[in-house]
Amino acid sequence: MSRHTIILIVTGTSLTCAMGYRLLSNRHSDSHLTEHSRLKTEDASPAGLKSVISDALPLSSQRTESGHFDHLPPEIQGILENASLNADEKLDKLWKAFETHAREPEIARYLVDTMQFIKPTNKGQMVERIEAGLHHGSYDDGVRRSLVNLLASQFEHDASITSTTEWQLPGNPLVLASLRKAANSGDHATAHQAVLQYSRLGEAQDSISLLNTARSNGTINTNEYVKEISFHLPLIVDPAQQQHLLGLMENSGLPGQDLAEILATTAQLPHALSSLAPDSLHTIRRILDTNPPTFASDLLDLDVLALAQYNRWAGASSTITHALSGEPVPDLLTALVMYPGADPRALIAVAASPMSESVMQALTERGLANDALRQLDRFQLASGNTAEASGIVADIRMRLENRSNSRIPLPTGP
Structure with missing residues (x-):
């Protein structure tokens, strides 16, 4: 696997999402982005919209990991294979096995996580069992988080x-009420996981109220609070309420670059741009513009995670501007990476992304190919350059030269 391929895999996801959301969205087209009258309303939109966004934006909490065993206890293996x-x-037998192995966290988590994939006909009984475990049992924190996840999995989509x-489907009000009860638990692990799970399932205003309380009492931290608010942002129809949520995020005390990173991710979720009012898009773009990602001071520090972060920021900024003005995204990305004084790693990040060919074409058409090659020279000529960094830059340089059919000779002097 080439160096460029490795970088592409790591950095490409965000821009793929940014440019591919039009294919994922079969409900809203880009041409409607600036037409408020066509924005969705929460009451009229399919519940699947929340599910799609939730899948694309995982919970900020730590997911529990099921135990992995070469050999499960025979009685458990027998239940699973019967x-x-x-x-x-099957659920009845697995629950009894869970009670037997409750003091063995890995086996207990494995059993609880396995039960998420089995749907009971008597949902009420299952909820009662989980509630009893959460509020009266003495379990490892990881087991408690798994129990909350099992409770949330009873919600029917x-x-x-x-x-x-x-929300009114049979059993769903019971699940939501049980999650709300768990969110008020005196046990931190239970309350923490329940707040975040409820946020993904409950009505937006109710969820936001719960998030405000959870943040104020220390159940969730500021970063988690802002991430969950950002999840609800594309699900809110009222432009004034969208602005209110953005205000909560800006005034949360979260550092500007962290906020920009969260909003960059949100802006590239399926349906997000077509769901946000123009004023909200302007606000997000302002936050992104005033909080660009920074690279390490050492020019030769080619951190793959920093490249990925830049891609998310550049992709979000460009797609939002495209939504508001109609300017082509490749041209906008080109302007971002080629302004005077731009860090050459910005060019490398975009040139190693799925937008690479479009940006290289824009560079060529705008007569900036030679300037881009000179940017890459700064890496190849730098003292102490590593073979890995040189290889990545050489890959990009070769592709750019092949497209532009012009080669800039490397200077011979220092």
Whole structure:
């Protein structure tokens, strides 16, 4: 696998999302981005929109990891392999096995996580069992988080109906009430996981109220609070309420670059741009513009994570500007990486992304190919340059030269 391919894999996801969301969105087109009258309303939009965004933006909490075993206890293996058991019978036996192994965290988590994939016919009984475990059992924090996740998995999703209707599906009000109860638990692990799970399932205003309380009492931290607010941002229809949420995020005390990183991710979620009012897009762009990512002071520090962060920021900034003005994204990216004094690693980040060929074409058409090659020279001529960094730059340089059919000779002097 080439160096360029490795960089592409790591840095490419965000720009792929940014440019590919039009393919993912079969409900809103880019041409509607500046037309507020066509923005979705929460009551009229499918519940699947929340599910799509939730899948693209994982919980900020630490996910529990199931145990991995070469050999499960025979009685558990027997339950899992018994095809004659129906769902309720299998859940009943797995729950009893969980109670038996409750003081063995890895096995207990494995059992609880396995139960997420089995749907009971008697959801009320399952919720009662989980509640009893959360509020009366004595378990490892990881087991408690898994129990909260199991509780949330009892919520029934239906992408074909509205969110309001989905909340009223049989059993869902019970699940939401149980999660809210868990969110007020005196046990931190239980409350923490329940707040974040409720945020992804509950009605937006109710979820935000719960997030405000959880942040004020220390159940979640500022970073988690802002990330969850950002999850709800594209799900809110009212432009004034969108601005209110952006105000909560800006006034949260989170450092500007951290806020910009979260908003850059949010802006590239499926449906996000087509769901946000123009004023909200302007606000997000302002926050991004005033908090650009920074590279390490050492020019030769080619940190892959820093390249990925720059890609998210540049992709979000460019797609938002495109949504507001219609300017082509490749031209906007080219302007970002080629302004006077730009860090050459910005060019490397974009040139190693899925937008690479489009940006290289824009560089050539705008007569900036030679300037771009000179930017790359700064790396190749720098004292102490590593073979890995030289190889990455050489890959990009070769592709740019092949497109522009012009080679800038390297200076011979210092």
